[in-house]
Amino acid sequence: MSELMTPISFRQLMTWITAEYDREGSVFGVHRPFHPSGKTLPIFGETIETPFGPAAGPNTQLAQNIVAGYFGGARFFELKTVQKMDGAELAACINRPCILAEDECYNCEWSTELTVPQAFEEYVKAWCACKIMSKLYGLGVPNGFVFNMSVGYDLEGVKGEKVDTFLNGMMNAAETPIFQECISVLHELFPAEKDAIDAISPRISRSVTLSTLHGCPPEEIERIATYLIEEKGLHTFVKCNPTLLGYETARSILDEMGYDYIAFDDHHFKEDLQYKDAVPMFHRLEKRATDRGLEFGLKLSNTFPVDVKAGELPSEEMYMAGKSLFPLTTTMAARLSREFDGKLRLSYAGGADAFNIDKLFTCGIWPITMATTELKPGGYQRFTQIGEILDKLDFAPFGGVDVLGIDALALSARRDKYHLKDIKPLPRRKLLEKVPLMDCFTAPCEGGCPIRQDIPEYIELCRKEKYTEALALITEKNALPFTTGTICAHRCQTKCTRNYYDDPVQIRATKLIAAEKGYDDLMASLKKPEPVTDGRKVAIIGGGPTGIAAAYFLGRAGIPVTVFEQSHKLGGVPRLVIPGFRISEEAIEKDIALMTFYGAEVKLNTPAPSVSELKAMGYTHIFFAVGAGKAGQLDIPGNVVPVIQWLRDLKAGKEVSLGHVAVVGGGNTAMDAARAALRAGAKTSTLVYRRTKKYIPADAEELELAVEDGVRFLELVAPVEQANGKLKCEVMKLGDPDEKGRRSPVPTGEFTEIDCDTVIAAVGERVDSDLFTANGIEVNTKGIPEFRTNLENVFVGGDAMRGPATVVEGIADAQYFANAVIGSVPTVNIPDDAHATRDEAIARKGVLCPPRAGCEGERCLHCNTVCQVCADVCPNRANVVITLPDSRHEILHVDRMCNECGNCAVFCPYDSAPYRNKFTLFLTREGFDESTENQGFLPLEGRKVLVRLDGKVFEADLDGQNQLPADVEAFILTVLKDYAYLL
Known part of the structure; x- marks a missing residue:
């Protein structure tokens, strides 16, 4: 396919708009229009109904982009930059793909990829379309929006015939063929709107933003701006680059907020406009504009140039925007506002969205433009919420910037969770499957769940407070709703589309609510199945989560099952090892009760009989669910104890080694041990890890909880010896990234030590293969068997087959085993009212809504109903x-x-x-x-x-x-x- 775009005609544009609106009530996929209340703000001798819109960029390049933004609520449009290089010549300079907006945003494109004459036609088409749409669809007054041109990058180019013709046409398009065509088409399509059509002004724009390339000399910036003010008579903004802050300030802000991996040196800071040159220039330009009755201001800010280091985009340099640009841009705004005593007008771009738009506006900073937020899921529909937020505020003409207010906002941004970078890199959001050609709508949360839990459906039932029905649906596939509702690794949440809005839907917590509120009624409604009489009989070795789940699924199918557990209690690691502050005995007992209801026989304190013994006892199928109980080895001298045994002894009430505790490892079990040590009375608890927190394997949530509990972290060290109350460690450094971006630790030959009386080795448990080999079960080089072993009707699942894994992965294995015994896959009964309607799903698109008590059902986007x-x-x-x-x-x-x-x-x-x-x-x-x-x-x-x-x-x-x-x-x-x- 070609990267060159072919604009659509104005007739086609209007036909698309009207046909889609008549059929769907939407325009270019935007379903909820913004209807302003009637307030307006003055700017450039015009008025705007909302002081925001898309920044110069991909969302103002084509007519349909601008129309979609207008329908959603935007009323200030900074049109994509035009320059002398354009069309195919410019497009050939852009590597594809050119946008990466997964978290903070990067791009490697800049000006319009159309020719300048094409860009002019697109803007005229969009202008006329929005004018008539305001009348047709009740979107406010026809003169309630403003088009702001953006031009660059040198005076020769701006004065050249191509750009000059563009400027003249935008200032008055009356005699241009495209304007006349648009008016003629509108008269033909909407004869009843003759007066409204005739009233459409040919003055498309009266203002311009000067976009400056990095490295543009101050003298050139001033010459261009002076020309635009004095020769063209345009209200003028000058776009400032974030490099105005200086290298040290930019580097320190990004580093303290977790963006230390973003690579840039100081050459742009040295080559770009300097603060000492900028301030007097802006004073001179402001005076020139004021003398001519024009408005002058600064646009803060341009994108931020950084190096491509991890293959983010196919270029050597890219431009950063979005949440990481917000603290830089607000810091620029605060500094310049102080310099000009708040009297200089500031237009804003740099990470604005529904969470901060009101704060910016309240500080007197407007118009506000944005690009990153509408590039994320929800798209242009996000504008509707922003418009509604601003429409509730008081509107008044620009009276100055609140200097103290913007300074406070800049400082608070550095602590705002929606601008900070997560401690750990983003998990993989995508599913492993390829998109089907047809019928692709899918709930990624469900695809990310090992048991493919029907998540949107039970979320919807909980929203309707049908907790018994929700729990019944959950337990169709999930034998341990309390355990998974409490300690599940919830990979489903990493796939949730709402991650790109604010926070994922709290799926695990909602499951627990369903379990707690629906349990009694569910238990009362359960019915015992008819027993199978064909001779099938199952032995399960191990009474942990995987074994319990297998017994549940089989018992529900009426197949006799016996669980052999060598301990005195069922529950495995969650019950015997994981600390009580993570999961309660009562929760685990309720999950076990679900299993025992269906008649599973349980033999506690019973070592596993051999396979031959079990078969002699009449068991037709055998399932090993014995876990991975062999301690990982930390080969250093000193007082070193394995983590599982230490946690098991602690939970059993036995005396354990404490004092100053060091936990070596970085998984969730290490976090449990470090937190448990503090609760047990350890003087200190330090987690020792050879990489940094960014590369730690524990879930981000568990890492954050450990930090909150007061666990200390000693990063980039490898333990050497524990002796005399100290732990000696060699200092490590991170080597170059491998092909997956992971950086291996490299010894430095330097050493450090910390107070330490006990070392807890949490370096990964292993499968004890002796049990399998003693039974004639083949294992691989790591001592792990296959799910279907070489012995007939003998299976292995959970940790014993995967190595240390999650509870829900064990449940998936249990279901696979049960299906093999049953001979079929059970049908899931989903209630009709578990599905959201299409209208309900669409209504949630584009709405930022962080978690709060009781609203998770309202936050679910129901991607299985409407993905798109x-x-x-x-x-x-x-x-x-x-x-x-x-x-x-x-x-x-x-x-x-x-x-x-x-x-x-x-x-x-x-x-x-x-x-x-x-x-x-x-x-x-x-x-x-x-x-x-x-x-x-x-x-x-x-x-x-x-x-x-x-x-x-x-x-x-x-x-x-x-x-x-x-x-x-x-x-x-x-x-x-x-x-x-x-x-």
Whole structure:
């Protein structure tokens, strides 16, 4: 496919808008329009109904982008920058993909990729479309929004014919063919709106933001701005680069907030505009503008240039924005506001979103533009919430910046969780599967769960306070709702789409609520199954979570089962090892009661009989769920105790070694031991790890809890010896990143020591293979057997087969084993009212909502009902939701509107890139032929289409016999019939 975009005509633009609105009530995929209350703010001799909108960038490049933003609530549009280099020449300089907005945002593109004349036409089309939309759809007053031009990067280019023609046309487009075409089309399409159409002003823009490249000399900046003010008579903002702060300030702010990995040196800080030169220049420019009755201000800020170090984008340098730019930009705003005593107008861009927009506006900083937030899931729909937040505030003409207020905001940003970088790198958000061509809507939380729990459904039942039904649904696949509701590693939450909004839905906590509130009624409703009488009989070796789960699933199917447990209690590690402050006895007992209800026989204090003995006793199937109980070895001299035994003794009330405790390791068990040591009376508890916190394997949540409890951390050390109340460690340093970005520790030859009486070795438990080999079960070189062993009807699951794993992985193995015994996969009964409606799911898109008591059901985005993330995040609206006659919704990729920015690939829950992997509509044969990766179709004459599908290219006659699968044929026919404006 080509990265070159082909703009759509104004007639097509308006046909798309009206047809989609009439059918769906949406415009370019934005479903909830913003309806302003009637307040306005003055700027540049014009008015705006909301003081925010998209920054110059991907969201103001095409007409449809601007229209989508307007429908969502934006009323100030900083149009994408134009310069003398444009079109194919500029596009060839941009590496693809060019946007990475997964967390903080990076990009390696800058000016419009259209030609300057094309850009002009796009802005005129968008201007006329928004004007008529305000009247047609009650979106406010037609004169309630402003277009702000952005130009760069040198005076020669700005004064050149290409850009000069652009400026003149934007200042008055009355005589331009595109403006006249737009007015003519509007009269034809909406004859009843003649007066409104005739009132559309040809003055598209009266203001400009000067965008300066890094390294642009101050003299050139002043010459360009002076020209724009004095010669062109434009209200002018000058965009300032974050390098104005100075290298040391920028580096220290980013380092203290966890962005120490972002690489940059000081060359931009030396080459860019210096603060000492900037301030007097801005005073001179302000006076020039004031003398001519024009407004002058600063745009804070440009993106921040950093080095590509981990292959983030296919370039050597990229530009940082988003949450990490917010503290830099607010610090710039505070410094400049002090310099000008709050009297200089500041426009803002740099990590603004629904969480901070009101704070910026209250400080007197507006208009506020943004790019990163609308590049994330929710897309342009995020503007609606922002508009509603601002519409509740008092509007008044610019009266100055609150110097103390912006200074306080800059400082508080450095402690704000939504701007701080997580201690640990982001976990993998994507599923392992590739996106299917059709029917791709999926809940990534469910895909990330080893048992594929029906998460959105039980979340919805809890929202409706149907806790018994929710728990019944949970226990269809989950035998341990209390245990998993308390200590599950909740990988589902790392996949949750809401991670890209604020915080994940608190899935684990919601499960526990369902368990606690639905348990008694569920137990009362359970019925014992009819016993199986065909001779099947199962022995389970091990009464931990995996064994309990297997007994539950089998007992529910009526198959006799016996659990052999060598300890005096069922429950395994959660009951005997994990500290009581993590999970209670009562919770575990309730899970065991679910198992015993179905009749499982339990033999405690019973060593496992051999396989041959069990078969002689009549057991037809045997499941080893014995865990990984062999202690990992920390080969250093001194008082070293294995973590599992230490925690087991502590929980059993036995005396354990304490004093100054050092826990060596970095997993969740190490966190448990370090926290438990403090509760048990240790003088200090220090976690010793050879890498840094960033690379620690423990869950981020467990790491944070350990920090809160007062556990000390000694990073980048390797223990050598414990003796005389001290632990001697060799200091390590991190080597170069490997292919996965992981940096191995390298010895330095230097040593340090800490107070230490007890070393707890939490260096990973291992599978004891002796039990398996003694029974003739084959193991691999690591001593681990396969799930299906070499012995007939003998299986292994949980830690014994995986090594140290999670409870929910053990439950998954238990279900696999039970299915093998039962001979089928049980059908899950999902209540009808467990599904959110499409309207309910769409209503939650674009709404930032952090966790709070009782609102998790309202926060779930119900991705299994409505995903369409690729459509939401596409700046150009190149991924379109198509409604089929049977009411299914499919994604169509529109080749002509895509510039391969790659944003949809970042956020698609699958391990795929929708712009390459979804069914594609082509405009030309040339585009079809060069896009060999894309399956899709090109309309031909009549009812024929050229199709690429499953590696084959062929013509298909839609009126006759063809090779198309029925669902693909229906898809194509629907596009041709109901979405002809896409062609």
